[in-house]
Structure formats: structure tokens, C-alpha cells
Amino acid sequence: MTQDLYPVDDILADVEALMHDSIRGSESLLSAATEACLYHLKTGGKRNRARLAIHCGQALNLTKSSQVAAAAVAELLHNASLIHDDLQDHDDTRRGNETVWKKYGADVALCAGDIMISASYAALLHADCRGLLPQCVTLIHRSVCKSIQGQCHDLSYTRYESYTLLDYEKMAEGKSGPLLSLPVELVYQMSGHQSQIEQVREAVYKFAVAYxxxxxxxxxxxxxRRGETGAAAPNAVIVLRDNGHGEKSDSVASLRVFTLLDEVKRDISTLPGQLSEIFNTYILGLRASLSEDKA
Known part of the structure; x- marks a missing residue:
């Protein structure tokens, strides 16, 4: 039976409410860590992961409650990773505001990220697919573990060690891919398309690397400039320069983006849920941000 379609903005409002409720739990008074979580959410963000869950969920006739739950899970985990990432990278600002660790301290930031991870599991309970919760929890745990593995790879990077573009792509895939793919994976799991989750994952991981x-x-x-202060982080263009591409590094990197995006379009063209149409908007956005004459 086809589900009623609700305006995306209305569902996003429900997603925000569920994230806040899941973070607060049963607390009558906010802890410093809970307050820090709510502060971080108020700083904004595009909510792209939530939008992916909603658009894909509507295309696959998922109930509104399940759409909201999948979206909230993905956004809570993504924002937890941002709080921890800012702490580990010692970044002072995000979205034009002080980062959580800068405003509340490192210890509170660590706890705030942990609360968001725990809150994601509470949000999952609002999905209308109780019989599939074990499989959904498995997907969540896998995504968290893979993203942590990618983050560890990122943190261990030293520019002056041998580091190829392939090494870089494995790091980027591990760090960004799992939590970008998760909202779509959850929707596919909840809507009965479990057999195609691996194909979804491979395509979205490629998109994450291109991004x-x-x-x-x-x-x-x-x-x-950050590398000059000792705070080096993997950058594809710098990796290409270090591997002998010199002034052509920007062009080589741009060509790699276009190749990956073409592969993403090919890989998702046969998947249900209008995934090709949904991702085409993001693909066009990346292409537009890179001038074709760089290639």
C-alpha cells in the first residue's frame, strides 16, 4: 500500500524533535553534555543524511515514523562524529560557531558525542519495523565501527610517509562513506530490499570519496597552512603533489572526481527507490563546484 507523502520540511521538523527527545532521554535537568549536544544541533547543518532517508523512504513507501527514525539515527551519528572530529583536530569553529570542545571543554565534548551515539539507538525504536530492529542495529554498529576505523586511519596520517592516492581513498571511504550510506541502508532494510544493501553501500562509498x-x-x-603547524591531514591534492603530479595535481584530482561520479551513476541506475534521481542532485552539485576546465 502506498504511504501518504508528507512535505520534506514537515518530516525534517519531526526528525529534529526526535533527535532532541532522544538526547534528553528522561532527564528533567540538562547535564553539561546534554546541553552541549543541543547547542551543536542548533548551529545548523544541511541535514543531507536526513534528506536521503526521507526521499528514499518515501520512494519505497516507508511509513513516516520509519522515515523519521532512520533520518534521526543517521543525523545523530553524523553529528556525534563531528563533535569528536573537532576535538581530535582541535578545530575552533564549525558552521560559523564555536565547536563544542572549544565552548564546553574537551571532556564535555567527549561525553556529548557519546550521548549522541547512544541517542541514535533510542531514536531507532520509533521505527515501525520492530521485527527488523536486530538487523538495523547490526547496520548501525557496522557503520560506526567502519567510520571509527577510517578516523583512526586519518589521525595516523603523516605527510612525509609514503601515502598514495589509493591510501587516501581508502581513508576517505572509511571515514565518510559509512555514515553517508547508513540512512539509505536503513531504509532499504526497513522496506524489504535487504539484498541490495551491498550495492547501495559500494555506490555511496564512491560518492563519499568524490565528495x-x-x-x-x-x-x-x-x-x-595547517600542515606547516604540524596539524597535517590527508588532502588528495597534496597527496598527488607528493607523488610527483606537481601543478597538474588539481586537474588529476578533478578528473578522479568526475570518474567516481560516473561510476556512482552507473552503479545506482538499477536500484529501486529512485536512488538515481535522488543522488543526481548531489552529483550535479559536486560537478558544478568543480569547473570542467580544470580537467
Whole structure:
């Protein structure tokens, strides 16, 4: 039976409410860590993971409650990773505001990220698929573990060690792919398309790498300055320069983005849930951010 379609903005409002309720739990008074979580959510964000869950969920006739639950799970885990990432990278600002660790201290930031991870499991309970909760929990745990593995790879990076573009892509895939793929994986699990989750995962991981390389092209000067202070982080353009591509590194990186995006379009073209149409908006956005004449 086809579910009623609700405006995306209305569902996003429900997602925000569920995230807040899951973070608060049964507390009548906010702890410093809970307050820090709510502060972080108020700083904004595009909620792209929530939008993926909603658009895909509507295309696959998922109930509104399940759409909201999948979206909230993905956003809570993503924002937990941002809080911890800012702490580990010692970044002072995010979205034009003080980062959680800068405003509340490192110890509170660590606890705030942990609360968000725990809250994601509480949010999952609002899905209308109780019989599939074990499988959904398995997907969540896998995504968290893979993203932590990618983060550890990122933190262990030293520019002056041998580091190839392949090494970089494995790191970017592990760090960004799992939590970007999770909302779609959860929707596919909840809607009875479990057999195609692996195909979804492979395609979205490629998109995540393309997205990260695009960010690196735009941030190369900033990352070079950070490297001078000892706070080096993997950047695709810098990795290519270190591997002998010199002034052509930007062009090589751009070409790699276009190749990955073409592969994503091919890989998702046969998947249900209008995934090709949904991702085409994001693909066009990345292409637009890179001038074709760089290639």
C-alpha cells in the first residue's frame, strides 16, 4: 500500500524533535553534555543524511515514523562524529560557531558525542519495523565501527610517509562513506530490499570519496597552512603533489572526481527507490563546484 507523502520540511521538523527527545532521554535537568549536544544541533547543518532517508523512504513507501527514525539515527551519528572530529583536530569553529570542545571543554565534548551515539539507538525504536530492529542495529554498529576505523586511519596520517592516492581513498571511504550510506541502508532494510544493501553501500562509498576529494580541492591552501603547524591531514591534492603530479595535481584530482561520479551513476541506475534521481542532485552539485576546465 502506498504511504501518504508528507512535505520534506514537515518530516525534517519531526526528525529534529526526535533527535532532541532522544538526547534528553528522561532527564528533567540538562547535564553539561546534554546541553552541549543541543547547542551543536542548533548551529545548523544541511541535514543531507536526513534528506536521503526521507526521499528514499518515501520512494519505497516507508511509513513516516520509519522515515523519521532512520533520518534521526543517521543525523545523530553524523553529528556525534563531528563533535569528536573537532576535538581530535582541535578545530575552533564549525558552521560559523564555536565547536563544542572549544565552548564546553574537551571532556564535555567527549561525553556529548557519546550521548549522541547512544541517542541514535533510542531514536531507532520509533521505527515501525520492530521485527527488523536486530538487523538495523547490526547496520548501525557496522557503520560506526567502519567510520571509527577510517578516523583512526586519518589521525595516523603523516605527510612525509609514503601515502598514495589509493591510501587516501581508502581513508576517505572509511571515514565518510559509512555514515553517508547508513540512512539509505536503513531504509532499504526497513522496506524489504535487504539484498541490495551491498550495492547501495559500494555506490555511496564512491560518492563519499568524490565528495571528500572535492572538499580537498577547495581547501588545499588551508590544509597546506595547517600542515606547516604540524596539524597535517590527508588532502588528495597534496597527496598527488607528493607523488610527483606537481601543478597538474588539481586537474588529476578533478578528473578522479568526475570518474567516481560516473561510476556512482552507473552503479545506482538499477536500484529501486529512485536512488538515481535522488543522488543526481548531489552529483550535479559536486560537478558544478568543480569547473570542467580544470580537467
Amino acid at each position: 571528500q576529494i572535492t572538499d580537498d580541492i577547495n581547501d588545499v591552501d588551508q590544509d597546506l
